[in-house]
Amino acid sequence: MDQTSGTAHDNRSDLHDGDQATQLSMKSLRDKDVLFALCLIVGSASTLVYALHISFEAMKAVNAEFYTAPGFFVLIIAAALLILGSSLLRTALRQGGSLGWLLPRRLVASARTQAFRQTFTAFAYLFLYMVLFWQPVPGWGAPMPFWLNTVLFLGLMMITFARIKPGYIVVISVLTTLAVDGSFRWLLHVPLP
Amino acid sequence: MDFLQTFGATIADFSRHSIAFVSLENLALMLGAVVVGIVFGVLPGLSATIGIALFTGVTYGMALDKALVVLLGVYIGAIYGGSISAILINIPGTGSAAATCLDGHALALKGEAGTANTLARIASALGTLFGMVLFLFFTPLITRIAIQFTSPEFFWLAIFGILICGSMASPDLPIKGWIAGLLGILMALVGQEDIHGWERFTFGNPNLINGIPFVPMTIAFFGIPEIVKAMKGRGLSVASSVGVRRTPIAPVIRRNLLGILRWGSIGVGIGAVPGVGENIAAWVAYGDARKRHPRGREFGTGVYEGVMAPETANNAAIGGSIIPLVSLGIPGSPPAAMLLAALMIHGIRPGPLLSMENPGIIPQIGALILWGSIFMLVCGLVLTRAMEALLRIPQTILMPIIGVLCVVGVFAYENNPFHLVLVFGFGVFGYFLDRMGYPAAPLILGLILGNMADAFLRRALLLSHGNILGLINRPISFLFFLACALTIANQLGLVQRIKAILTQSRGARDSLNR
CATH class of the missing domain: 1.10.287 (Helix Hairpins)
Incomplete structure (x- = not known):
């Protein structure tokens, strides 16, 4: 009862x-x-x-x-x-x-929450990834090669948000980049930066 | 009689196209597209719309017939794929599989995930085929009626599409759907207008003269918010697709044959309503199955019909949503809107004149739907285990990869870096709109139909010398106007208020009589 x-x-x-x-x-x-x-x-x-x-x-x-x-x-x-x-x-x-x-x-308080930080970081990484598609890297004088930009973007996203071993992050980033670059550039004949 | 002859000719062309489809290249393309579609459908957060949007950019350089193979394959695969995650993890991979969660996952918990998956697969294939038959039957019929449409009819049709989509898609207040639709129209009006060649909202930026393109915008409003949301997500617990119990499928299908026809009709009917699409069709069919079932109260605890009804309807809605797309140039669902964009990119303008300009396109689309559903049946059978493994991958690993595909897809569309700027800006905007309960579907529909509504309204007024009655003085345009007015009145509660007043006055009259 x-x-x-x-x-x-x-x-x-x-x-x-x-x-x-x-x-x-x-x-x-x-x-x-x-x-x-x-x-x-x-x-x-x-x-x-x-x-x-x-x-x-x-x-x-x-x-x-x-x-x-x-x-x-x-x-x-x-x-x-x-x-x-x-x-x-x-x-x-x-x-x-x-x-x-x-x-x-109250704005400062909500900016300190984890949700806000995660949202901001995800957008910041996406922004950087998109900008580096065509904008010259300061001090380099040319846009970053697509493969390097993609490996860095994937690596940063996974280091920040996914809880997996660094070795896996490197493998996943490199393999994904190779697959995307290969399929778009060679299979679909889509020019990439 | 004449119409039956046309239908007979369509069926003959359809058979020819179905046989002509068989080539190694087409089969390989369809296989790849259906597999990709299933993956997009399975993964929560991705959808048929995002899949088609991504592949529209990729198929830009292909011939139209090959591009159609890819896009329809992705569409059919994705709508089915949503059911796999709905059954295994109780999270619909696509919005159209939300109703499948209720009984599908309940069956999985009872150890019948395998049965639920098979039922969903067969129901999806039957639904797709039913939608295809009605598509072949009704499209020439509607095209014949639509050929008589003039500017006012097209204007009201575009407005009706945006209104009805806004009313039904909003998760919060209905006016939020309308606001989203109107914002989409405003975005469509950016660039050089058709009648005087005047530039609007370009602010001197040459990149905006051709307007805001819809493929990047679809990725901005459907893709980017999902990627950012997923980064805050958690892991999922996946049920085994095989399950413990196995139930013979054939008797279940046999006793529901009439139901399948009814749910298929619901799917086609609702799919054909501009902008509404598969999601609503699935819920309406689920409601119908529950109402008619002798054990209706047990729905939600693992009833087979609770899986079959939504899956039949959402796949039948594919054929339904292509009917107005091909015959009127108005997409029936967000993925169909992306198909419209893809056709336009390939220089095809869907509408009443399409079947005259491209006589073979209706039976060709029908043949592709047929092959798509065959591949969906086979791939679904082979891939369920693989999809189960895919679902175990955390979203925080998958979504960055999808992010790469979205960015590359946008870049591949026209190799224009300005599109990336647009995608980022509108992606942020789309994320906040999503958080505030504004649906993306009416916005994209507004973006697609906005220019059409503008041009047809001004042309209609030009022809009637500015007389506003010229917009409603033909029977069909008046009917469309009435439909728009009723949609608005219904959402504002005016219809309910009028009903209440009528009931009150009837009650008062009765008491006076007594």
Whole structure:
């Protein structure tokens, strides 16, 4: 009997924790919605002005009617986005969203979380990998060869995120690079840097 | 009668293409493509859309018929492949296999993973073949109707596609789907427009004059967010695909033949709705199977029909999603949108005129679907064990490799480094959109259909001298307009409110009468 009630109690507390977690993530979602809606309103208002500007310019330059001008459809889409952005802002505010999370203290706190660090690092590696496809390496004067760039990218990603032995990382990186380089360059005849 | 003659001719052409397909090169290409597709389907985070997007860049230099072999092979393989991970690790490899998790994994836990895998494979093959038959039957029919479409019809059709996709794809608020769709349209409007040759949103950058290309954007919005998310992931526990118990498959298939036809029809029907695709089709078929099954309440505990229904429907949706793509130029699903992009890259403009400009293309696609499903059956049988091993590889090792493929795929597309800049920028944007609950599918659909909607709207207004009624004064355009209006009203709750008011007024009238 005791055991049963204990389990039921545990289940209830689990449920309660789950509800709280959902509420927290929903609150966080609505917080982000507030910021995104504000960006959307500002962005779509600017697009609206831009659409009017190019429409009037085209009406003068190529004698276009307003409804065939290049900004006409842009204007409709920007207006729709403005309405949807306002609607999103209203919904987000009604459901408890706010901009409190943008306070410097809270931003610094969230930047210190592991999730943020992992996201930032993954994007940074991807950025470096893409940039080194064509940008000359400082001090080298030429872009990095594709194979070296790829081995370095794969190695860095796996050292940072995967928990495997360094020997495996080297083997996987080199084999993958050989396979990709070989199949694209020789099999599919796709030129690589 | 005339239509039956056309259908007969299509079937004859289809048979010819099916036989002509048999060459060593085609068979090898299809085999490779289906295997790659299955791998993309099996690995959580990857999808048919990413697979086709990657291979669109790779097939850029190929002849159209070879490119179609590769892309359709990847598509068919990926939609089936999702079921393997759904059954073995309870994580759908693709969104379309989400419904398969419920009973598929429950069967695996009972020691029937082998049975569940075989059922999923056979159901997928039957679904694909059913979709193919309906594709061959309906595409010429719809093309005949679509040939009468003018600018307003195409404008409303594009808007309807984006609206319905936005409404159904959003995991959070429905307006988020619409916002994503509209952002996609805005992105499509970048570059030189069709009517006056005016540059929009280029800001003097010559790289933007031709617009934002959809292949790199698909990788940015579908691929990059998944790679970054996977880096924060954990290991997976994989069930054995062989299992302990074996159930004879033939009786299960025999007693569900009618069901397979029904789920296949659901798949084709929903697959043909612009932008909706396989994911929704699988859930609707699962719901249908559960409702009609005598032990419906046991669904989720390991019922065979719970695996067969979604797998039949999501594979039948392949044929369904290609029907509007070929006949109207509107893709039925995100992977079909990538096929549209691939066809356009090869100088083919899908739409009502396609079958006139390329008379053999409908039966040719049908033949490729037939061969794709045959290869899927064989590869699925041979590869299940290998896929099980693949699933044991941590995502933190696999996803960097996929990252390399994504970057190389984008670079291979036009050898333009600017595309890498776009992919990174929009990849970051796509990651945050995904975190905030904005679906990528309507955005990509908006990107594909945006220019078409713009050009057709302005042409329609030009023809009606600016009279807005010119957009709805034909029966079909009025029907499409009504469909758009109803979709918006339904999502805003207006339909429900009107129903409530009607019920209230009826109640009040009844009480007065009494």
